[in-house]
Amino acid sequence: MTIGLYYNKSDERKLNKDLDAIATYNGYLKNECSIQNPVVYIEGAFNIGNNINANYMFLPDYRRYYYITDITQVRANLVKISGRVDVLMSFKDEIQNSIGVVRKQEHNYSLFLDDGSLKVYQDKLIICKEFPNGFPRENDRFILVTAGG
Amino acid sequence: MATKQIVPLNSAKILHLYNSDNVEYYVGLGYFLPINQNIYGLCSPYILLQKYYISNTLKTQGLTGDWFDDNGNKYSFSASGIVITTPSDTTKTIELPDPDSDKTAILFFTYSEADGFCIAVGKNAIPYDYSSQYSTYQTAQRTANDYDYAYELCDTISATNRDTYGWGTVLIVPDYNNITPNSPVRSAMCLWTNKGNYSVISDTTSFNMQSLIPINFNGFNSPLVDSPDDPYQPGGTTTPGGGQGSFDRSSDPIDVPGLPLLSAIDTGFVSLWRPSPTELINLYNYMWSNAFDLESFKKIFANPIDAIMGFGIIPLNPVTGAARSLKIGNIDTGVNVTPITEQYYQVDCGTLYLDNYFDTYLEFEPYSTLEIFLPFCGCMQLSADDFYRRKKEYPGGGKINVKYNVDILSGSCVAFISCYDANGATTMTYEFNGNLLTQIPITGNDFSGLYNAVLGIAGNVISGVAHAAAGNAAGILGDAVNAAHNVTSAKPSINRSGTIGGSYGLLANRKPFLIRNIPREAVAWAQNTFQGYPSHITTVIRSINGYTEFEKVYTDNIPASDNELKEIVQILETGVIL
Numbered sequence: 001m002t003i004g005l006y007y008n009k010s011d012e013r014k015l016n017k018d019l020d021a022i023a024t025y026n027g028y029l030k031n032e033c034s035i036q037n038p039v040v041y042i043e044g045a046f047n048i049g050n051n052i053n054a055n056y057m058f059l060p061d062y063r064r065y066y067y068i069t070d071i072t073q074v075r076a077n078l079v080k081i082s083g084r085v086d087v088l089m090s091f092k093d094e095i096q097n098s099i100g101v102v103r104k105q106e107h108n109y110s111l112f113l114d115d116g117s118l119k120v121y122q123d124k125l126i127i128c129k130e131f132p133n134g135f136p137r138e139n140d141r142f143i144l145v146t147a148g149g
Numbered sequence: 150m151a152t153k154q155i156v157p158l159n160s161a162k163i164l165h166l167y168n169s170d171n172v173e174y175y176v177g178l179g180y181f182l183p184i185n186q187n188i189y190g191l192c193s194p195y196i197l198l199q200k201y202y203i204s205n206t207l208k209t210q211g212l213t214g215d216w217f218d219d220n221g222n223k224y225s226f227s228a229s230g231i232v233i234t235t236p237s238d239t240t241k242t243i244e245l246p247d248p249d250s251d252k253t254a255i256l257f258f259t260y261s262e263a264d265g266f267c268i269a270v271g272k273n274a275i276p277y278d279y280s281s282q283y284s285t286y287q288t289a290q291r292t293a294n295d296y297d298y299a300y301e302l303c304d305t306i307s308a309t310n311r312d313t314y315g316w317g318t319v320l321i322v323p324d325y326n327n328i329t330p331n332s333p334v335r336s337a338m339c340l341w342t343n344k345g346n347y348s349v350i351s352d353t354t355s356f357n358m359q360s361l362i363p364i365n366f367n368g369f370n371s372p373l374v375d376s377p378d379d380p381y382q383p384g385g386t387t388t389p390g391g392g393q394g395s396f397d398r399s400s401d402p403i404d405v406p407g408l409p410l411l412s413a414i415d416t417g418f419v420s421l422w423r424p425s426p427t428e429l430i431n432l433y434n435y436m437w438s439n440a441f442d443l444e445s446f447k448k449i450f451a452n453p454i455d456a457i458m459g460f461g462i463i464p465l466n467p468v469t470g471a472a473r474s475l476k477i478g479n480i481d482t483g484v485n486v487t488p489i490t491e492q493y494y495q496v497d498c499g500t501l502y503l504d505n506y507f508d509t510y511l512e513f514e515p516y517s518t519l520e521i522f523l524p525f526c527g528c529m530q531l532s533a534d535d536f537y538r539r540k541k542e543y544p545g546g547g548k549i550n551v552k553y554n555v556d557i558l559s560g561s562c563v564a565f566i567s568c569y570d571a572n573g574a575t576t577m578t579y580e581f582n583g584n585l586l587t588q589i590p591i592t593g594n595d596f597s598g599l600y601n602a603v604l605g606i607a608g609n610v611i612s613g614v615a616h617a618a619a620g621n622a623a624g625i626l627g628d629a630v631n632a633a634h635n636v637t638s639a640k641p642s643i644n645r646s647g648t649i650g651g652s653y654g655l656l657a658n659r660k661p662f663l664i665r666n667i668p669r670e671a672v673a674w675a676q677n678t679f680q681g682y683p684s685h686i687t688t689v690i691r692s693i694n695g696y697t698e699f700e701k702v703y704t705d706n707i708p709a710s711d712n713e714l715k716e717i718v719q720i721l722e723t724g725v726i727l
Contacts, residue, residue: 014726036712087713088720094709095717096691096727100702103722104681106695111509112539113683118509118676120516120668125506127665131551132499134660135464135524135585142429143467143489143557143586144422145459148478 001061003027003040003081008056008067015088015095017065022054027081035062036085037069046079057083065089403578405552405565408493413558419458420476421489421558423469431484432475440483454591456480461588462655463557464525465494489557496553498661503547505540506667512537520664523551523564525654526583528664535578536568551661553585560586564661587655680724694727 003026006019027042038059048071057066066083074080088095102108104117413419424432456478468491475486505512512533519531536547548569555562566579673679681696690702699721704714 011726013720013724016727036710085713087709087717088725091707091709091713091717094707095704095721096689097706098690098702098704098721099687100690100699100721101687102684102693102697103700104696104698104724105684105686105693106677106681106697108686108688108693109677109682109684110686111507111682113685114510115683117680117683118511119671120511121671123669125665125667125669127667128662129501129503129665130660130662131501132660133496134498134658135496136659137464139466140462140464140655141466142424142426142589143459143461143463144424144429144457144475144486145558146420146422146475146477147418147456147458148420148476 001027001029001040001059003042004058004060005051005054005068006056006058007053012067012086013088015092017056017086017089019056020053022051035064037083038062038066039080039082041074042079042081044077046077048073048079056086057081059083063090403567405495405567406554408495408554409556412492414490414492419558421467421492422475422486423467423489424475424486428475428484428486432482432486435482435484436477457591459558459586459588460591461560461586463555463560463587464585464655464659465496465555465557467491467494467557492556492558494553494555494557496555498551498553500548500550501663503536503549503663503665505537505547506665507670508540511668511670516668518666520666521551521566522658522662522664523566523581523583524657524659524661525562525585526564526581529579529581531566531579533665549663555585557586560584560588583654585654690721690727696724697727698722698724 002024004024005022007022008017008019010017010019025042025046027040030039030041033039040057040059051071054071055068057068058064059066065086067086068081069084070080070082072080072082104115414421467489469487470490472485472487475482475484506517511517514532514534517533517537519533519536520528521531522528536549538547550567552565552567553562554565562583562585564579564581564583566581568578676682678696681698684697685700690697702718702721704717707714707717709717
């Protein structure tokens with residue numbers, strides 16, 4: 001079984017991971033193996049020091065990418081690598097073809113929707129705007145109302 | 150040949166229309182019509198008239214003119230569709246299928262309830278005028294081969310399989326009697342065959358045209374099952390509903406009304422004067438001189454003051470005529486004073502442009518509030534929703550205008566606050582009343598009343614000062630506003646005998662001003678990158694990037710295990726970076 005080791009520089013939530021390839025090894029399985037949480041063994045030339053940054057792997061046989069959850073030195077020439085499937089990277093093309101209703105988005109949003117996520121300070125801005133015209137004091141006049149003409 | 154019959158769907162109806170010659174035609178709706186024993190056609194709601202064929206471009210030919218049904222409803226046909234005019238003059242338009250659309254549509258025409266005529270329209274259906282075909286058929290009195298026109302239909306729909314089957318899409322509306330321009334139209338695929346079998350495929354979501362309304366296709370050709378006795382049955386059963394709104398956003402402009410046409414001045418019973426201080430002194434001297442014929446005056450009035458119906462100060466310069474001798478009652482004083490010739494005035498305080506501060510929901514209530522101080526009326530609460538507009542829809546921003554209609558005889562004034570709608574039309578939204586006449590006491594009793602009223606307002610002003618001393622800036626403004634409100638809301642009484650009102654309006658601010666109360670947004674740096682902003686759009690995931698949370702997502706065609714699919718959905722709903 002081919003095992004591609006990578007250094008994953010991306011957040012787990014990122015669909016398309018930014019990977020640095022480290023090395024490719026031939027490994028094997030022992031006993032039964034979950035496709036979602038596989039445990040693979042590499043025997044021989046694996047050097048933990050050279051692969052200390054490996055936090056990600058690709059198993060072509062399973063067509064899945066995995067987060068490396070643990071690397072265990074079983075004995076001198078045997079290393080056990082445990083993984084957890086990264087469903088995003090493994091099925092990124094299919095996911096990208098999916099359709100959904102977006103609740104929140106980084107770029108494509110409507111600021112006229114209020115979902116309560118935007119906070120406001122307790123104090124408020126108070127702005128006064130005066131109208132251009134009014135009743136200027138210069139126009140004040142006496143008025144006398146009398147009966148008859 | 151099999152006997153033709155009409156097999157109704159559950160909601161099937163047939164409409165009888167009459168032309169101007171009172172010739173009756175049939176328009177079927179929702180009928181499943183067996184053309185012969187093996188060939189079936191599914192009628193669309195747009196089954197039209199025997200004589201009037203829709204051309205290959207669907208531009209009407211001969212469909213003009215008025216048509217009426219049994220109930221007197223008027224039907225007319227236009228290039229864009231069928232217009233149904235009900236007796237109440239409510240016009241309803243049914244859009245015909247777009248002939249240029251790649252959605253094949255079959256319109257089924259009937260001549261009688263037992264016969265039918267098919268026409269296919271649509272890009273894939275090779276639009277064709279079947280007039281001649283029908284004419285041939287009709288000439289043969291439908292004895293030659295009913296199969297012919299079904300054959301043509303099949304030919305149109307599936308030229309390579311004309312002998313076996315044809316398929317097409319029909320359009321169906323669920324309730325013919327309640328068709329509106331926004332009636333949901335359901336597309337359905339139907340299959341014709343002359344090989345002894347037929348089928349109707351009702352689930353054709355891929356032919357989605359508008360909102361889909363399910364129709365029970367399994368219901369045709371089967372008797373209705375009576376429901377068991379149910380005490381609630383007379384009340385009817387549940388039905389789908391809603392969504393029939395007109396979405397009519399038109400708004401009538403509400404203008405500031407004009408000034409009244411009838412004036413007290415025109416009656417001759419009262420006169421209005423605009424005396425200068427000098428003229429007032431001359432008048433005073435005259436009234437306290439021997440020249441004032443008190444005896445003659447008392448024949449009409451008990452007291453000289455009775456003839457002076459009002460005296461005060463108004464904050465505007467009235468329209469006047471040429472100076473003439475002032476008369477008190479019928480006594481000519483010989484004092485030349487300028488008469489006022491107009492009782493009503495309109496004062497335009499101008500327009501303010503309210504540019505959006507955020508252009509977000511924070512612009513509106515309850516986040517933002519709006520108050521206005523109106524001279525002689527007071528401080529009034531407005532709704533920010535009435536004045537702010539989305540900048541995209543109305544780039545000029547919200548406009549607000551203040552006008553006063555004034556009656557200087559009584560001092561009454563009405564302030565009109567107008568806003569502008571999205572189309573720029575003026576829409577009046579608020580009217581406040583007040584009084585701008587400051588009455589001047591001309592007797593001792595009047596003055597004591599004025600003095601007491603002024604003392605009463607002093608307490609409010611002092612209260613505002615106390616807050617200012619505490620250093621509360623907001624409090625200063627608020628109390629100042631409140632003080633202004635208190636001052637000007639103490640409306641002067643309107644009393645023709647000269648009882649004092651308030652002089653507060655003269656002391657307060659003379660220009661209207663707006664007070665915008667705007668929240669301070671607390672947006673974290675790159676908040677949208679980390680948690681996004683509200684979106685609520687439906688999209689293919691491929692078309693967006695960046696941080697995204699989904700409300701709901703379809704995960705079709707992902708070759709993952711059940712647990713993996715659940716995890717994918719969970720991640721997409723809680724936040725993913727695309």
